[in-house]
Amino acid sequence: MTHDKLRLGVNIDHVATVRNARGGDVPDPVRAALIAEQAGADGITAHLREDRRHIVDSDIERLATQLSIPLNFEMAATDEMQAIALRHKPHAVCLVPEKREEKTTEGGLEVAQQDNKLAHYIKPFVDAGSRVSLFIAANKRQVEAAARIGAPVIELHAGAYADAWAEERWDVRDSELAKITDMAAYADELGLEVHVGHGLTYDSVGPIAVLPQVKELNIGHFIIGEAIFRGLAPAIQAMRRCMDEARAGI
Ligand SMILES: CC(=O)[C@@H](O)[C@H](O)COP(=O)(O)O
Numbered sequence: 001m002t003h004d005k006l007r008l009g010v011n012i013d014h015v016a017t018v019r020n021a022r023g024g025d026v027p028d029p030v031r032a033a034l035i036a037e038q039a040g041a042d043g044i045t046a047h048l049r050e051d052r053r054h055i056v057d058s059d060i061e062r063l064a065t066q067l068s069i070p071l072n073f074e075m076a077a078t079d080e081m082q083a084i085a086l087r088h089k090p091h092a093v094c095l096v097p098e099k100r101e102e103k104t105t106e107g108g109l110e111v112a113q114q115d116n117k118l119a120h121y122i123k124p125f126v127d128a129g130s131r132v133s134l135f136i137a138a139n140k141r142q143v144e145a146a147a148r149i150g151a152p153v154i155e156l157h158a159g160a161y162a163d164a165w166a167e168e169r170w171d172v173r174d175s176e177l178a179k180i181t182d183m184a185a186y187a188d189e190l191g192l193e194v195h196v197g198h199g200l201t202y203d204s205v206g207p208i209a210v211l212p213q214v215k216e217l218n219i220g221h222f223i224i225g226e227a228i229f230r231g232l233a234p235a236i237q238a239m240r241r242c243m244d245e246a247r248a249g250i
């Protein structure tokens with residue numbers, strides 16, 4: 001398999017988190033998205049949570065009209081979100097699980113236990129031309145269920161791997177990396193396009209970026225944090241370099 005260019009989707013939710021802390025208009029996540037575009041991001045990811053704790057409806061409207069690069073619209077599989085996504089027809093719709101009380105997206109979407117329901121739910125997106133992605137744990141049952149319902153893309157949840165790295169629990173990091181590695185290969189065999197995201201940093205991105213089946217990484221929290229110190233464009237470009245150097249075997 002060839003190592004084609006790995007796409008970087010920049011998640012701008014965390015700019016909106018800072019904005020919403022004061023309830024005003026700044027910092028503007030759409031401005032961040034446009035800077036990310038200039039800095040070489042291949043796409044923008046934004047998660048319109050049901051509680052609107054960061055991205056809000058008007059952000060999605062502005063992103064949909066102002067971006068020149070693909071928008072990956074993350075959302076819970078609800079009727080309300082389906083109507084919003086169908087109105088904007090983003091390049092990609094990524095279904096994620098949501099729990100109201102969680103600090104961030106803790107787990108992957110349960111696809112295996114609701115495959116009929118989800119197959120029905122994603123059909124209007126497929127018909128509308130949006131690429132459907134399922135944010136799932138690196139677990140065989142979930143990967144097989146994603147393929148079964150006809151989702152073209154999965155995004156493997158890298159949170160446990162990234163947390164283990166941050167906490168220097170190297171045995172857990174290695175076992176989580178092995179799960180992602182195995183499931184990326186298995187999903188590719190089943191014909192799924194593989195993305196990975198959540199919690200990745202300059203340190204932890206390399207072992208994921210080298211996986212030949214992985215086509216896209218979605219990264220936000222670390223990049224936005226790093227932007228405080230080095231600026232948004234340099235923070236994105238540094239992530240790009242980490243990915244490219246790992247992919248090139250440097
Ligand atoms: C699904 C996912 O991983 C992203 O949406 C990211 O975590 C940022 O959003 P939250 O921090 O609200 O989960």
Ligand SMILES: NCC(=O)COP(=O)(O)O
Nearest residue numbers: 011197198199218220221
């Ligand atoms: N889907 C994962 C994503 O968009 C970015 O997650 P994070 O880097 O903000 O944790």
